[in-house]
Structure formats: structure tokens, C-alpha cells
Amino acid sequence: KKIEIQWWHAMRSARGEVCKALIDKFNKSQDKYVVIGTNKGNYDEVLNAGIAAIRAHKQPHILQSFEVGTQTMMLSGAIYPVYKLMSDAGYDINWNDYLQAVLSYYMNKDGKLMSMPFNSSTPVMYYNADMFKKAGIPLPSKSDPMTWDELGTILKTMIDKKIAPAGLVAAWQSWTQIENYCAIHNLPFASRANGYEGLDCVLQFNSPQVVAHIAQLKDWMKDKRFLYGGQKYQGPKAEFIAQNAAVYIDSISGIAKLKKAVKDFQWDVAPLPVESWMARPQNSIIGGASNWVLAGHSKEEYKGVAAFLAFLAQPEQQIFWHKQTGYFPITLTAYDELKKQGYYKEQPYQEVGIKQLNRAIPTKNSRGLRLGYFVQIRNIVNEELEKVWNDTKTPQQALDDAVARGNKELRAFEKIYN
Amino acid sequence: MIKRSIFSNKYLPYLLILPQVLVTLTFFYWPALNGLINSMLLSDPFGLHTSFVWFDNFVDLFTDPLYLKSIGITGVFSGATAVTSISLGLFIATLANRACKVKAVIRTMLIWPYAVAPAISGILWLFLLHPSYGVVALIIKKTFGVDWNPVLHGSDAMVMVIMASAWKEISYNFVFFIAGMQAIPTSLIEAAAMDGASPFRRFWNITLPLLSPTLFFLMVMNIIYSFFETFGVIHTMTQGGPGGSTNILVYKVYQDGFIGLNLGSSSAQSVILMSIIIIVTILQFKYVEKKVQYTG
Amino acid sequence: MAEVVISDVYKMYGKVEAIHGINLHIKDKEFIVFVGPSGCGKSTTLRMIAGLETISAGTMRIGDRIINDLAPKDRRVAMVFQNYALYPHMNVYDNMSFGLKLKKHPKEVIQSRVQEAAEILGLTSLLNRKPYELSGGQRQRVAMGRAIVRKPSVFLFDEPLSNLDAKLRTQMRAEIKRLHQKVKSTIVYVTHDQVEAMTLADRIVVMRDGHIEQVGTPKELFRKPVNTFVAGFIGNPPMNLVPCTLDSDSATLTCRGKFSLPLPQAQADALRANGHGNKDVILGIRPENLSVNDGKNDPVPDDWKVDALVDFVEPLGSETYLHVKIQDIAFQARTKGTTTITEGDKVPLIFDLKYMHLFDAASQQSLL
Amino acid sequence: MAEVVISDVYKMYGKVEAIHGINLHIKDKEFIVFVGPSGCGKSTTLRMIAGLETISAGTMRIGDRIINDLAPKDRRVAMVFQNYALYPHMNVYDNMSFGLKLKKHPKEVIQSRVQEAAEILGLTSLLNRKPYELSGGQRQRVAMGRAIVRKPSVFLFDEPLSNLDAKLRTQMRAEIKRLHQKVKSTIVYVTHDQVEAMTLADRIVVMRDGHIEQVGTPKELFRKPVNTFVAGFIGNPPMNLVPCTLDSDSATLTCRGKFSLPLPQAQADALRANGHGNKDVILGIRPENLSVNDGKNDPVPDDWKVDALVDFVEPLGSETYLHVKIQDIAFQARTKGTTTITEGDKVPLIFDLKYMHLFDAASQQSLL
Amino acid sequence: MVEKTPILDTLTYVFLILGILIVGFPIIYALIAATLPIEDVSRVPMPLIPGDQFLVNMKAAWVKGDLGTQLTNSFIMASGITIGKIIVSLFGAFSIVYFDYRLRKIAFVSVFCTLMLPVEVRILPTYEMAANLLGPIQSLVDLLHLGWLMDWFATHDISVTLELSLLDSYPGLILPLVASATCTFLFRQFFLTIPEELCEAAKMDGASAMTFFRKILLPLSKTNIAALVVIEFVYGWNQYLWPLLITTNPKMMTAVIGLQNIIPQADDLPFWNVAMAGSLIVMLPPVLVVLFMQRWFVKGLVDPEK
Numbered sequence A: 001k002k003i004e005i006q007w008w009h010a011m012r013s014a015r016g017e018v019c020k021a022l023i024d025k026f027n028k029s030q031d032k033y034v035v036i037g038t039n040k041g042n043y044d045e046v047l048n049a050g051i052a053a054i055r056a057h058k059q060p061h062i063l064q065s066f067e068v069g070t071q072t073m074m075l076s077g078a079i080y081p082v083y084k085l086m087s088d089a090g091y092d093i094n095w096n097d098y099l100q101a102v103l104s105y106y107m108n109k110d111g112k113l114m115s116m117p118f119n120s121s122t123p124v125m126y127y128n129a130d131m132f133k134k135a136g137i138p139l140p141s142k143s144d145p146m147t148w149d150e151l152g153t154i155l156k157t158m159i160d161k162k163i164a165p166a167g168l169v170a171a172w173q174s175w176t177q178i179e180n181y182c183a184i185h186n187l188p189f190a191s192r193a194n195g196y197e198g199l200d201c202v203l204q205f206n207s208p209q210v211v212a213h214i215a216q217l218k219d220w221m222k223d224k225r226f227l228y229g230g231q232k233y234q235g236p237k238a239e240f241i242a243q244n245a246a247v248y249i250d251s252i253s254g255i256a257k258l259k260k261a262v263k264d265f266q267w268d269v270a271p272l273p274v275e276s277w278m279a280r281p282q283n284s285i286i287g288g289a290s291n292w293v294l295a296g297h298s299k300e301e302y303k304g305v306a307a308f309l310a311f312l313a314q315p316e317q318q319i320f321w322h323k324q325t326g327y328f329p330i331t332l333t334a335y336d337e338l339k340k341q342g343y344y345k346e347q348p349y350q351e352v353g354i355k356q357l358n359r360a361i362p363t364k365n366s367r368g369l370r371l372g373y374f375v376q377i378r379n380i381v382n383e384e385l386e387k388v389w390n391d392t393k394t395p396q397q398a399l400d401d402a403v404a405r406g407n408k409e410l411r412a413f414e415k416i417y418n
Numbered sequence B: 001m002i003k004r005s006i007f008s009n010k011y012l013p014y015l016l017i018l019p020q021v022l023v024t025l026t027f028f029y030w031p032a033l034n035g036l037i038n039s040m041l042l043s044d045p046f047g048l049h050t051s052f053v054w055f056d057n058f059v060d061l062f063t064d065p066l067y068l069k070s071i072g073i074t075g076v077f078s079g080a081t082a083v084t085s086i087s088l089g090l091f092i093a094t095l096a097n098r099a100c101k102v103k104a105v106i107r108t109m110l111i112w113p114y115a116v117a118p119a120i121s122g123i124l125w126l127f128l129l130h131p132s133y134g135v136v137a138l139i140i141k142k143t144f145g146v147d148w149n150p151v152l153h154g155s156d157a158m159v160m161v162i163m164a165s166a167w168k169e170i171s172y173n174f175v176f177f178i179a180g181m182q183a184i185p186t187s188l189i190e191a192a193a194m195d196g197a198s199p200f201r202r203f204w205n206i207t208l209p210l211l212s213p214t215l216f217f218l219m220v221m222n223i224i225y226s227f228f229e230t231f232g233v234i235h236t237m238t239q240g241g242p243g244g245s246t247n248i249l250v251y252k253v254y255q256d257g258f259i260g261l262n263l264g265s266s267s268a269q270s271v272i273l274m275s276i277i278i279i280v281t282i283l284q285f286k287y288v289e290k291k292v293q294y295t296g
Numbered sequence C, D: 001m002a003e004v005v006i007s008d009v010y011k012m013y014g015k016v017e018a019i020h021g022i023n024l025h026i027k028d029k030e031f032i033v034f035v036g037p038s039g040c041g042k043s044t045t046l047r048m049i050a051g052l053e054t055i056s057a058g059t060m061r062i063g064d065r066i067i068n069d070l071a072p073k074d075r076r077v078a079m080v081f082q083n084y085a086l087y088p089h090m091n092v093y094d095n096m097s098f099g100l101k102l103k104k105h106p107k108e109v110i111q112s113r114v115q116e117a118a119e120i121l122g123l124t125s126l127l128n129r130k131p132y133e134l135s136g137g138q139r140q141r142v143a144m145g146r147a148i149v150r151k152p153s154v155f156l157f158d159e160p161l162s163n164l165d166a167k168l169r170t171q172m173r174a175e176i177k178r179l180h181q182k183v184k185s186t187i188v189y190v191t192h193d194q195v196e197a198m199t200l201a202d203r204i205v206v207m208r209d210g211h212i213e214q215v216g217t218p219k220e221l222f223r224k225p226v227n228t229f230v231a232g233f234i235g236n237p238p239m240n241l242v243p244c245t246l247d248s249d250s251a252t253l254t255c256r257g258k259f260s261l262p263l264p265q266a267q268a269d270a271l272r273a274n275g276h277g278n279k280d281v282i283l284g285i286r287p288e289n290l291s292v293n294d295g296k297n298d299p300v301p302d303d304w305k306v307d308a309l310v311d312f313v314e315p316l317g318s319e320t321y322l323h324v325k326i327q328d329i330a331f332q333a334r335t336k337g338t339t340t341i342t343e344g345d346k347v348p349l350i351f352d353l354k355y356m357h358l359f360d361a362a363s364q365q366s367l368l
Numbered sequence E: 001m002v003e004k005t006p007i008l009d010t011l012t013y014v015f016l017i018l019g020i021l022i023v024g025f026p027i028i029y030a031l032i033a034a035t036l037p038i039e040d041v042s043r044v045p046m047p048l049i050p051g052d053q054f055l056v057n058m059k060a061a062w063v064k065g066d067l068g069t070q071l072t073n074s075f076i077m078a079s080g081i082t083i084g085k086i087i088v089s090l091f092g093a094f095s096i097v098y099f100d101y102r103l104r105k106i107a108f109v110s111v112f113c114t115l116m117l118p119v120e121v122r123i124l125p126t127y128e129m130a131a132n133l134l135g136p137i138q139s140l141v142d143l144l145h146l147g148w149l150m151d152w153f154a155t156h157d158i159s160v161t162l163e164l165s166l167l168d169s170y171p172g173l174i175l176p177l178v179a180s181a182t183c184t185f186l187f188r189q190f191f192l193t194i195p196e197e198l199c200e201a202a203k204m205d206g207a208s209a210m211t212f213f214r215k216i217l218l219p220l221s222k223t224n225i226a227a228l229v230v231i232e233f234v235y236g237w238n239q240y241l242w243p244l245l246i247t248t249n250p251k252m253m254t255a256v257i258g259l260q261n262i263i264p265q266a267d268d269l270p271f272w273n274v275a276m277a278g279s280l281i282v283m284l285p286p287v288l289v290v291l292f293m294q295r296w297f298v299k300g301l302v303d304p305e306k
């Protein structure tokens, strides 16, 4: 009888199918283990399901958690760190072969890898190339970011010419408009190196620059240069697909969906805009999720888990994954292989994200975020931003409040672990 | 009340009540006790690190403007839902009561929304009220010139969840009102007619006062409904948003407890909700005792 | 003038005819009582007068106004319902004044009228009570009070006493009688209680199946019932009704071939005059006109005595009901409470034919 | 032998004593009727016999078995409830056979017993009907049938007729009487209806407040009530009870100083013999022993005539109740239906003191 | 009544028809949407002429939402709650009404304390309880610092507590919702209206307590049971928060929750036609139950008030 390995993940629709293909491939490649992949909803829901299962002692072997849950998982005491698992199972892995910008996000303070990066992304800017052409605007560069001011002008032109009903939409507003904005402009999101250096960090994203950025977006709302598409339902992506918006900021993982869903116009990818005062923009930070191995299973099963994780990291799998979904190939080997194949010549937009990620040496502000109760903090940021969009608060007020409320969460979290 | 004709048996009554007691103890009392204890704990999401903090969670809640706001939101939401569905239910029942001959048909046509799950009601109404393609939203925008956008505007979202919640309660209220009206002796209405009361007068001076027990009962039931069962409506329509403007208490319990994993605070909120319900229930029974009597 | 004139009135419920064309002239200030078995149409008739049911055909007149299409409130009638129909949420004062308030009478008028009615009915100290704080009799009085204050020209009562216990019923009966003497209005009163009908009515209307069978004073109904239905309906214990044949000479009755009785001269003459000889008839005789020979009786011809067997005896103390049989024909007789007759006794049963009734067997109509 | 012997029986409901030690010997095959005002303990006593209430103190015996601790089903008693208590979901046959089935009687026995009972009660054609398809009287009969099939030695009836209308009640009364003659069992019957009690009972038990006031045949109770309570309770219209004083000679009664009556010799002698002179008493006289001079009466001494005023008249057809007043003392008299006396008449009221009752004003006990 | 109010009468009917239309509008609209192809349904405003895609959309909803499985789950859950509640409360009410014993009052009061408390207010601890039925024992273990023992068990593949979790199981979906006093209360009220003489007659007939229950009480409660079946079935079917929490395995998910998966979300195209088709399918069973058993449903709803 084969040993069953449970994997709970958040990959649905286009990405879900790719996951399924990978699992099938693994199951066929050997006859000792069988991986059962289950979609447990979106990122929040998977994390919740996982935590609930851990509390109920019914946890799966592998749990996919988005980057926001990293701190929570790391400190939970319910995990089997990946570096340990791999060495216990006898795998000698060359961690230097991995994309360091990604690995560092998931390492503990001793530099040990706690979870296996799986689907890593970063936000980029999609645009409706047809509209750009129609408006006579040259297509943006794939390597040099445009400035926000330039974007503003472009959008204004398009709206004035009635080429686009609205300008910009942004998914994951906290991630793309604040977290990554901070990273790219080398602003602290939180103190103590964005939380990497201690639980006693405080949020700092209410800096004048961020406030100004949000204020600008708010300003753009007036003439529809910015459109708030909500957190869910028919959200930003749908607006872009329906050609209601000309520009759309989202994770590189959007590629999979756009490839599938967009039939009647040309689209392309560019790096995120940068403020004009930022001459040398920093790298963006990653998003997506990693696979956590949960404690409480047998040695035999962990062998299977290790085998599966190792399988996923194989260049062949990574290349397939990258091509299908847009997520980064996680190892340099795979990346080099792709370059060698000339894939990026063929599909240049696939490289925009990875280049944006690698364009500078990460600083303390752009390494990533390591915050407790980050899920709630995101919700708070979302809520407060919504209050800006619907005129209940000024950007300054909203961000101050978000910081204050978020700090409360951080303190509560700190209290638990002290 | 005790029946005077009782059976005497040593073990049988205990045996009979056992399943009920067992289920109640396991899934009510033990959890309630646990909830009470949890409400005084600070705990990590995994329940591995806990510390006893007495009433800190409660203090935090009552000093948290957002919680207070959530109470306010719940008040507005429940009040509006109850008032809307009760008044519409009463209105239609009054009409149906006049249309004696087709009463049964009308009942059939109105009764079914009761069976629709709140969550589905949420989906249906979301489809009607969605800012980009909902028809009703379109009508609102066109005819009233309102910038209807529940994704963005808290008040619009509130109106939207109230509509979806009130809609399915109308049928419930309707059934009770119709039954209540039928329980009023016709001779009372006839007496009022002979006293010279017009149909409106009869409604205001006789029917409505005599329906007051029903009205009160429905008030309580509707408030309980809008406090708890509307979870599905909120979850499918707004998830408490935008900007927390539809984050009613029970949704906050869920958000803080199951999404935010702040179990202590969530338990404290549960305890508060429980107390509210207990008070409402006591009130209800007190009032029911003093019910108006129709004939003797 | 508050006479009520009912002319050829019909009532249809859907396709079913409940009242089949009735005519009745109720005089001003008269106390009229409707009696009859359940479902005969008493309430329906009353409710048509009140305006609570539409009149399907015919006309009704109160005073000199045709009321067919008038709303109840415009008919100057007031009604006391069987279950009183007091407004449970209003106190006695409000119950009584509700109608006046609706008519926008000035406050002082209302107050004085309610006071007056309350005094008549002894309710003065109860004006602030709610109906549920009152006894059955008091509620009944409030219901009357509510009618009185409106100073209607016609009072309508639908079995107003049937929810009360026996003692209270007797008492309230007296009160209604007194009320009629005081307010001097026309009263139409429905009951199924014979005693009420007999003691209260100026005239009684006996109904059956949507028809009026007889209208008359209590005495007339008792003494001269027009048919077997009325005869059997009025009086307790009910009249004995026995099928007999009348000889050609109208001089002798033969009861089911078992025994014969010579008729008194007066009756025989009357029958003969009307040509009623030689036919099947029904003899009606009340229990009190049947006596057994256990004390001195009015002297009667010997041939009115028939031998009978006592089947069983119901002694009520003050009087005794005897169930006797002449062969297999059962009779009920009424005698003193002190009688010594017991079950199984053979007694001579005396028919006091002076008080006899005679009905046509076919039409059931009275022949005398 | 199914005599029922109740010895010193008490009943407590919690701390409240409802029955205060009663003694009663019900003979085999006797028809005993309990009467008394509401709440006096009639039902309680019956239910203790049935085994539906525990006996707080004292003993009950049926035949030669002490039944205090027997379960109802083992007492060989059967009960007919006021509301019949038919099982609504079972047809007549199942209702009647339910008890027998539970006792696991063989099928044929059950069938024959039910058939037999159904025949006695004329229910044969209704065996497949459900209770709601039956009329009130039929339901009542099924309830009796259910009792009969169990062949009990004692039948218990708790106001079995009070849910029926007047006519049906009379009819069912006769049926119960017939049943008693047929099944020849002991019957204990509770009612608040005097007529039922008088007509059905071999002996009547009058209860008040958990005590037995008097036990006797209907005649005994009517003729010789032991106290004012029984006197007022038995007879309809009730006996007139007037406070009077008896002179020292025990020869004359003076009623509230308004008028005086000389006592008949026999009564005066008896009173004098018992030393009852010169005391406050209550005169009891039944309406039928008060006559007005509107026809020939038994000759009575002239000084039994007192002038009276007719307050109002209730003519019932066969008889008439007169409400008369001697100054402010009200009396009810009973006279013929043919009387011509009307309200406001002045009449001589004749006290037939041969039938008078006299009670001690303090103890309310009979003095004669 | 002789009363001429033609204007009022007309208004009555006009408003009635209006009321019915308004109440019915969401469904009518959903029905139309469910017949349209995706292009039509995403047009603004959506055309009000039904299309021909009804079956296609139904099938899409069925497959996409795995409604077969989920409807089965819903059905099992709703029936389980219904049957469980009714049985438990019939026995409970019988015990409370027809017996006198020392703990009766306590039993009565403790059960009725739960009358108005929906599962939502005790959701968290109930969840914990369901997650680990041995919670009470576990807390004892914790108290005695025997945690290491559990860990040992856990890491050695001997799962003691594992079996007692109700998560992702039918008992977990059902049992906690059976814990409610409403049915018991209603049965108690009903039993109290049954004439005592009926019980006495049965006693005189020699019936034991259980015979009385089986032969008399149960048949008499038929209509009440029918009424509660309707109400509780609808209640069970429409549960949301509880199944949302207690099921994580899609094979155990109930239909109302599962609908979430076919409502268009951020990643999807606006397949509202499919979503509406799915909604219609999922709401159909309870709506049918209510419509067909209206009489009992109304009785059940209205009686508790009395």
C-alpha cells in the first residue's frame, strides 16, 4: 500500500490545474508514495484550515502558506523545519542554487530555511497594449520602470481620449501599493528591519512618501485614473480583462490567468512605476507562498514529503511551473536553463518580474517582511485604504490609524511569545 | 407546569432525558464554559502558548473604538433589518387579510423565501445590487442619480446587506402576522365597525394593539436572526467591508477568531453576545407572561 | 320611530341559501326574541340587521330608512356579541366611549353618557379596569354599556348569556329585562334557551331552516303552536306527540289502533266545521295535561282515562316526571314531587283533552 | 362482591388538605352520585377510588381487597371521563379494545367483548370510525363502551354528561340508567347537575369543602335536608331561606320583625320537646309550597296568608315563577302556567307550613 | 360586512400584486440569468428575455461546484439534524412533562437555557469541542503537565485523540446543532395541551409509560413532528457558519458553503449565469419542502408563539 501524503494548497483554476499536473507526475514517477493535493480555498482560508487542523491534530503533511503567514508559522512550534527534514531524509541540497531573494524570506534568524519556497512572485504592471497603441503612446520598457508621474500623464491621455473607461486598477493593494512601494523606495514598512530583528518592531509605513503616494492615487480617483475594484468579486483583474482599465498592477502569477482569459486584446508587462525622486530603485519583494511541513507524522511519511519537495525543486518541474503560471523558477539552474533555451526572447514578459526582483542588493527595507498577525495587519491596511477611497479618511489619517491598529496587533503577538 | 397524571418510574425519566442532557452538556455547557475561560486567556493561534490575563480581553474590546463601532453597526443593521422586514411583513399581511378569498394563494406565493439560505439570499441580491452590472443597482443609479457602489461606500454596502437580510425575513413575519390576525376574533372587528371605525381606524385601534404580542415576539426573533443568521449574507456579500462598515458583531467574532486567530478576543466577544441573547430571552419571557388576552 | 321591517329577505352564502325569504314587522320598543335549532338562521338574520352581512335580496327598513346599503355605523343599531367582543387592550371607559370618540362627540358629552350608562349597569367603580380583570357578568354588562352609550334605536343581542353559568344567567336575564324597561328601545335578541325566550320576549320568532315558523307572544306559542315543530320546541319537558286517526265524525281519536279518546265537544265541533273528519292526525298533549290518579284532579270524563304502565320515574323533588307506556306508545307525564308511584306500577293515565293540540299528519299544521 | 368502603380517608395536595377524613360505605350494585359545589372534592374522591390519586391517609376497600396501593389497572374499576378521553387517533374498536390488548387477552375474547358492548350501546355500525367522526352522544357512548368491555366491578363517572347539550343530556341520562340495570355493577357518579343526581342515584352524597354533608336517597335529601346547605343545594328553584325568630313557646315564627306565622301543631310540639324555644332560626320553604291565591288550593289556616307584592313574573308556559316581596323580603313562588298574575299585583302569599323546614341560625343544622 | 370601499379594495390588490412581485423578483431574475450565456449575463443591463442555456448552465454549476456530493452532504446534514433533534427532544419532553423526579427541574432549566442561543455565539469553543471531543480530558492532562505523554503518542504514530475529532465528519456537522432546546420546548408545550385524562385513561387501561408514549403520544404528535421536520430541515440545510468551519475537506462540504466556489471571484470571469443556476439548485430542496408541506410548516411556526 502506498503512503499517502496530504498537501493542502490555495491553487485554484489555472494554477490549480498546473499543480495537479505536477502531482500526477510525481505520483507516476515512483510507487511508494501518493500525494493528495487539496485546494482549501484562498490563501487566508488555507492558513486557517491548517491552523484549525493542527489544533485538532488532523494536520496535513504539507501546508501551503502565503508569505504573510510566515512569522505565524515559524513561531508556531507545529512545524518540521524544511532544512531539518531534508537532511533527516538524507537529501544534501545546495541551497546556494536557489534564488536568494526568495530564500531569505523564509529563513529563520540563524539563516536556516524553515519552509520550502514554492510559488514565488512579485508584483508587476500589466497594460493593455492595444489601448496604448490606439492612444499613440509608446509601449513601456520591460526593464526600466516609468515614473508614477509619467504613468499619470499616460492615463490622463487615455481617459481624455476616451480610449479607456478608467486608468489603473491594483490587486492586493496592501502588497502592491504599500509593502512593495516601501521596498522599492527603500522605505521601512516596520522597524527592526521590517520585523526580521525582533518581535518588538513597530509599523512605519505612514511615512510622508507613502502618504503622498496614496494621496496621489486618491487624487487620480477623481478623473478615474485610478479605479478601486474591491478586494474580491469581479475585482481588479476582471476590470482589466473586461477592458475597463488600461493598467493593472498584480502579481506575476496573473500571467496564467490572463493568458487563458484574454482573447480580444494584446497585453504586456512592465516593471512597477517608481517615483521620480528614486533614482535607483530597490528590488521589489516577493509574494506568493511556500510549503510548510507540519509536525506530528511518521518518519516514513516524512521521507515521502522530502521526496516530493525535492521533486518540485527539480529544474524540469520548475521550468514547467514558471512557463505555465508565471511564478519564478526557484533555482538558478532552472533560470539558466530557461535563458539558455531562449525562452525569454520568446516570452520577454516572463522575465520582467525576476529582473525587478534582482535589480539591486536587498536592503533591510527590501528584504521582506516578518510580522506577527500579518494577516490582520493586511486586513487593517485594506480597511483603512478603503476608507481613503470612499472619502471617510484622509490618506494621512488612514495610514496613521492603520499603523496604530497594526501596532496593537504586533504587541498582542509579542505578548504571546514572551 | 406539572401534569397531575404522571408516571412513576425510577430510572426511565433519567434515561429519556439523557440524550438531551448529554448533547446539551457537550455542545453547550462545556463549550460555554470553555468560551468563558478562553475569554480570559491570551493565546497564540495554535494554542501552544497561553497566558491568563483576567479581563484584559474585555477591557481591550470596550476600549477599542472599532469594537464599539461594530456594536453600532450591528445595532443599525439589526434595527433596520427588523424594522424593514417587520413593517413589510405586516403591510402585506394586512393586505392579504383583506383579500379573504385568495389568502391561501398569497401565502403560497410569499412563504418560500423563508426556505432560502441567508447566504443564497446574499448571492441573489449581490447579483441585483452589484455596482457594475446589477439591475437594481442600475435602476438606483439611473433614477436616483446616486453613485451606488457598495464595494466602495460603507453606507451602500449596509443598505445592500440589509436588503438581502430583510428580504427573506418578510415571509417569516408575514406568516406570523397573518396567523395573529386570524386569531383576533372577527367579532372584535365587527364591533369596531359598528362603533363606526373605518378600515384604517380598525387597523390602528384594534388590530395593531392586539397584534402587539406577535409584534414583540417577531421583534425578538428578527433581532436574533439579524444578529446571527445573517452571517451568511455578510460573508457572501461584503466580508464585513468596505472599511469594516458591515462588520457586525458575529462576523467580527469569526474574523478575529478564525481569520485573525485572536482566540482570546474572539471568545470574549462570544461571551458578550451570549449575555446579550440571555438578556433578550429573559425579556421575551417576561413579556410573554403579560400577554394581552383576547376573550377571557 | 324604530320599527324594523324585514320584507322578503333572502341570504345566500355563495350558492347556499341560508335564509329563504322572511317577512317580519318588529314594532317600535318591542322586545323580539329569535329562537330555533342551531343553524336555522337566527344569527344570520340578526347580522343582516346589524349590517355585518349583506342582504342578498329583499329589503330591510329601520324607522323610515331602507338600510340595505347602509354601513353598520350608520344604522343606529348596537350589538352585544356572544363573546362580548370587548377590546381587550382598552379599559372599560375606553371600551364604552370608543364609538362616541370616533363620532367626534365632545368630551363632556362622552363622559356624561358613559357615566350614565355605567350607573344604569352598576359599572361606575370598574371604569378603569381592563376586560380581563372583570368577571363574566361584569364583562357582559360592559358589552351592554358599550351598546347603551350609543343611544341606538335598535339593540341587537346574539346569545349574550350563553357563556355564563346558570346562576349568573338567571341574574343577567333579569338585568336585561330591567334594561329594556329603562332604555325603551327596540330589542332583537337571539337565544337557544327557551327559558330566556319565554321570560324576556314580547314576541318570539321561531325559525327553522331559514324560514320563520311562527311569530307570537310567549303565551300564544305555548298555547297555540301552529305546527308540530313549534309545539315540540316550546315547553319542557316537550309536548307528547302521538300519531292518531280522527274518525269521520270528528268525534273520536284512535291512537295507533291501541286506544281511543272522545274529543271534547268544542274541539269536535270546530274540526267538523272545518271538514277535518276521517284523517291521519297527530295528537299533542303536554306532560302537565297528562295526570295519573294519585290525588285529586280536575274532574274529567271517565273515557279520558287509559290504563298505562309506569316505565320509569324521574323524581326531581318538587315534581316528578313519569315515563309511562300505553302498550308500546310512550308518554311523558308530570306530577307532584310527593307522588308515591314507582316503576312498574299500573296507573290510569288521564288525558286532559281540554288542552289538547291536533295537527295534520301530512302537513304537520295545527288543525285547531 | 363490589362494595366500596371508604374509611377515614384524607387527601393532601402538598400542604393543602382537600379531603378531610370521609367515611362512606357504597353497597354492591348501588348507584351512588356525588354532588356539591365546585372544588368540594368530588373528583378527588372519585380519582382516589380509581387509583389516579394516592390516598394520603385512611383506607379504601373494594370487595375484600384494600386498594390503597394497587395500580389503577389492578383495581377492577373503569372510568368514564368528562371529556371522554378517547384516543383521538384510534377508531372506536381500537379505543374499546386497547385495555384488553394490553392485558394480552386472546383475540377472540377481545372481539366478542367489544361486540357485546357495542351492541348494548348501539355502536355496532360505528366501530371503524375515528372519534372526530362521532357526535357528542356517540363519543360518550364509546367512552362507556371502553369501560364496559373491561367488565369492572365498579364504574366511575366524572361529570360524563356536562359536555353535551340539554337534549342529548336527557337522552344519555336515560341510557346510563339503562346501562346500570343491564350490567348490574356498582356505579360511582360525580355531577354538579341536580336533575341527574335526583333521577339517577340510589343514594346521593352531598359534599362541601372536603366533607360529606349528607348521604341519602334523593327523597330523603329533598324532604329532610340536614342543614341549610343541603336544603339550598337540592331543589330548583332553590328553597326560600329566611332568617326568623322562634318565640319562647315555639309556636310562632317572626320573620325579620315584618310578619309572623303560627307553626303547625306537630312541628311546634317537636320543637318544644327539643327545647328549641326562643332562638334565631332560619325558615326554609320551597317555592312549590308557597302559593298565591289564584285558584283552589289546599285549605290552609288563614294566618298562613301574608300580603305580598309581585315584583316580576317569569312565565315558562307550563308553569310560572313568581318573584314576590313581603315588604323587603324576597320570595320565589311557583305557580301554574295559566296564571294571570302580573307584575305589580298585590297577592296573598300562602305559606304551606306543613312542608316547612327550620334550621338553627347559628349552626345551620336542621331543627326538625 | 356592508361596507363600500372600492378604492381601498383596488389598492389592496394592486399593492398585494406589487408586494408579491417585489418579493419574487430576485428569483425571477436569477431564473432568467440562469438561462443566459455568459456574454448576455455580463451585459449591463442584463436582458430580461430568457435564453436557452439553462441546462448548460445547470450542468456547469453541477460539475463546477461538485453539487452532487455537496447536495448529498447537505441532505445528510439536514436530515441528521432534523431526526436527531426530534428524537432527542421527544424523549426529553416526555421525560419532563410526564415524570416527576428530583432532577426534573434542573434538567428542565438547564435545557431551556439553551433555547435562544444559536450555535453562532458559542462558535469558537464549540469548534474546539468538536475538534477534540476529549477536550475535557485533555485539559486535565494539561493541568497535570502530562503534555509530554501526548507528544510521545503523537510522534509515535499512536493517535489517541485523533479518532475523537468531529471535524470533517457527519457527526461533526450534525451533533452540535442537535443541541438546541427549541424542539423540546415545542413538544413540551404540545404535551401540556394533551388532556390529562388521556394519560389517565391509558393508565386505567394498563398502559406503561413507554406504551403510552408509543401508542398514544407519538401518534398524537404526528402533525407536530411533521411541522418540526419542515422547520428543522430548512434550518439544517441553510446552516452556514458551522459547516464553513467544521469542514475543510471539499468532499464533506455542504451545498450552501460550496456555492462560494461558483460565485465569481477575483480570479474568475463573471460566470453569474452558472452561479445563479447553482443557487437555484441549492435552494430548491428546502423551498420545495416548505411549499409542499406549507400546512405543517405554518402550524409549526405559529404554534410556538402560543
Ligand SMILES: Nc1ncnc2c1ncn2[C@@H]1O[C@H](COP(=O)(O)OP(=O)(O)OP(=O)(O)O)[C@@H](O)[C@H]1O
Pocket: C013, C016, C018, C036, C037, C038, C039, C040, C041, C042, C043, C044, C045, C192
Ligand atoms: N359565513 C358563512 N358562510 C357560509 N355559510 C354560513 C355562514 N354563516 C352561516 N352559514 C350557514 O347559514 C346557516 C344559518 O347560520 P346561523 O349562524 O344564522 O345559524 P344560527 O341560527 O345562529 O345557529 P346557532 O344557534 O348555532 O348560532 C347555517 O346553515 C350556516 O351553516
Ligand SMILES: Nc1ncnc2c1ncn2[C@@H]1O[C@H](COP(=O)(O)OP(=O)(O)OP(=O)(O)O)[C@@H](O)[C@H]1O
Pocket: B004, D013, D016, D018, D036, D037, D038, D039, D040, D041, D042, D043, D044, D045, D192
Ligand atoms: N392536582 C391538584 N393539586 C392541588 N390541589 C388540587 C389538585 N386537584 C384538586 N385540587 C384541589 O382539591 C380540591 C377538590 O378538587 P376536586 O377536583 O375534587 O373538586 P370537584 O368537586 O371535582 O370540583 P368540580 O365540580 O369543579 O370538578 C379543590 O380545592 C382543588 O383546588
Ligand SMILES: O=P(O)(O)OC[C@H](O)CO
Pocket: A043, A066, A067, A068, A119, A120, A121, A122, A172, A175, A251, A252, A253, A286, A287, A288, A289
Ligand atoms: O497572487 P500571488 O500568489 O502571487 O500572491 C500575492 C500575494 O503575495 C499574497 O499575499
Ligand SMILES: [Mg+2]
Pocket: C042, C043, C044
Ligand atoms: Mg348563532
Ligand SMILES: [Mg+2]
Pocket: D042, D043, D044
Ligand atoms: Mg371535578
